[in-house]
Amino acid sequence: MSSTLRTITAANARILSALNPPPKVVVVGGTSGIGQAIALAIAQHCPSASITIIGRNESAANTILPKLGPNSKFLRADVSLLSEVRAVTQKISAVDMLIMSQGVLTIAGRTPTAENIDYKLALHYYGRTLFVQELLPLLRSSPNGGKVLFILDSKNGNPSKVNWNDMALETTYSLASAANHAISFTDLVIQHFASQPENANVTFTHAYPGGVRTTLVDNLPFYLRIPAKGLLAMGVGISPEECAEYMIHGILGTDKGWRCVNEKGENISKKKPAQEEWITKVWEHTSQMISSKH
Template sequence: MASSVTRALVVGGTSGIGYGIACRVAAEAKSATVIISGRTKPENIPHDNIEFRKLDASLMRSIKAYTDAYKSAQEPKLDLLVLTQGILTLAGRTETAEGIDRKMALHYYGRQLLIRELLPVLKDDANVLIVLDGVGGSPTKLNWDDLDLKSTYGTSSAANHCLSMTDGMIQQYAATQEGKKRHFMHAYPGLVNSNLDRELPWYLRMPARGIARLMAVSTDTCAENMLKGTYDCASSAEKDGRFWSNFDDKGHLLANKTVWEEDERQKVADHTWKIVDNALQHGQ
């Protein structure tokens, strides 16, 4: 459980679901250090063992500078890496200064870069949790000829690509970790009252908030379910010799998830690193 964590990093941990997860880990593991990262420091940090470090997770060069600084400081290794950064927006393709759609940069490419760069500072049995949508992904939902949706972008296709490629990548990490016992997990949080509506058009914000108040769970309840799923699934997966899992909003393992073919995983990985590494070279 979270009480066994000695060091955790939660990117997207300055608000919403990530903030809820960070606070729960900090409360349950009082001797642990919990690092939260995002663009803005929260007004309220309720636990002394939570530390804020600024990060714009939409830019690959910012992420690389952040991870390089972490590694060069030779800090203790991480037991838990949680990635929750994201936005709720109906806008069309909106590119960052590095040429990546902002939504996809936050929900997919930046998360993968964080994992890749932080692998050397993860403990051999660390847990990596990506909170996005561990239920709906499938290789059949991908436009394999336009994985970054440069030519065929739509809000629905962007969502499908981010969550489906995440599925492929957690299986890729699990298959290529050279004997280590790290667990890579992709979770569906369900409907959560997390104040993500700020980037919706003004006329949709009030209805969205009303629905959230009536139907959504609190960030603390979501955090409890996400952490339960992380530790339960890591334990059961290891017994099965599997080091990846998808789970639902109650923390229950999704046993019927598609196992990707090696060539599918590799194609997604090759595409991901091409986009990320091009962005890292952008403007140099």
């Protein structure tokens, strides 16, 4: 373990174990990979934390839950469906830290969900934003200040390449535009949330995890999966456990408002300020998409 990682891990343990009352944590995508490693690390640093993991894989959850302490639970939901996001958030009565790590890696083209939203955009962006929207009342009343972490890609968003005439990519879908819309919109929506005076007690962080050795690549077609697995086997990327400590470091940062953090959980200072107009457009579009018509 590098000395930086050792220092960060010790600081995470010190901060989390001192929280009073112990934190109530929700990890969406906590049944695998980075989300699972974050849930386990928080449980290790703060055994009295209440940790709720959300995903679809019940057998994976049953293996993880005993390691998360007596106050942990699993809520099953397909969070690509806004109706399921709405239903599952109704089952949550308190949250101090909302961590969203749900995701998929596929090269499929536009794949509409039953709600006619592209699957990847629903999972990586609209469903996550709805989680925040539904849980904001609880996050605002968090005694230590609510904290929200979006794990996606805080480094590569490019709002100047957003298709503002087809924001949900219903007619102009491409893999590159789907990726850019999800990550650029995340950059912009955290700035919207942070600008609302009623959210002054909540911090919104968008993180880039870097290359992490998880099973994310398993959905790729074999001609991409095999080389990807080869690279992972050669040790390219970091372990989910290392990534978890960096991501926890990112979410525990003390600044208020919104932040983008890199794969070490450190603030990205070179981020260009967004145009007000982009933030407004993204919020108007998003609030329409996540309204209860779905």
